[in-house]
Amino acid sequence: MLRPLARCGQVLGHATRVATLVGLILHFALTLLYVFPLNPVKMELGFAANLTIGTYFPQNWSLFAPTPVQSTQVLLVRCLSAEDVPEDSSRPLPSEGWEDVSSAHFKQAQRHRLSAYERLVRPLQNSLRTYLNGGPDLYPFHEACEKGDTRACEARDIALKPRRELASRMFRRVGSAFCREAFPHRRFSAVALRFRERGAVPWSARAEGRSKEQDFELGLFKLDETVTLPGIYEAQGT
Known part of the structure; x- marks a missing residue:
């Protein structure tokens, strides 16, 4: 009875090792396909990399050539009570009271590379x-x-629309978490979101140059009462 069981265990062990090796090879092959510049192979098989690596293990190598990062993206949030929500959505929101919910965490991540930031x-x-x-x-x-x-x-534009809608859902969750956590004793019903892009200062103007900023309105969203509070936000003021 022991000999067949031992052989079965050996076969199962070999099969597990082979399956693990094949899985690792496939994973790294899809990762290379995902991060490679656009080419004929990526145009044909890129959907597989997007469904796997792009969904569960997204990579961003734009710090390096050929398209290095040239700007900083910041998310601004304004928490609104029921009385603050404008009846006409086309009316511009106030210029004051916006909170930067991303820059502080970016700076902490740069200062503490081995931290969880x-x-x-x-x-x-x-x-x-x-x-x-x-x-x-x-x-x-x-x-x-x-x-x-x-x-x-x-x-x-066709490809960008659903991706922006998906990103906006993430912004709403972040904004809702901030409003509920930074102002625990206040009652809000909506959150306004604004996207700010800060351009890089050229090296030749590093001493006196100032970065250019451009704001994009993301919209007004109902506060998400179900999002889990992360325990990392506090109001600073901008």
């Missing part, structure tokens, strides 16, 4: 980048659109 800010940071340009796979469409290719502009 990098993990805390990554969902927000990736969502901000997704909202801005849709992801590395859309870079060629952005470039072609800037050169006057109308079909590239249409394809980019």
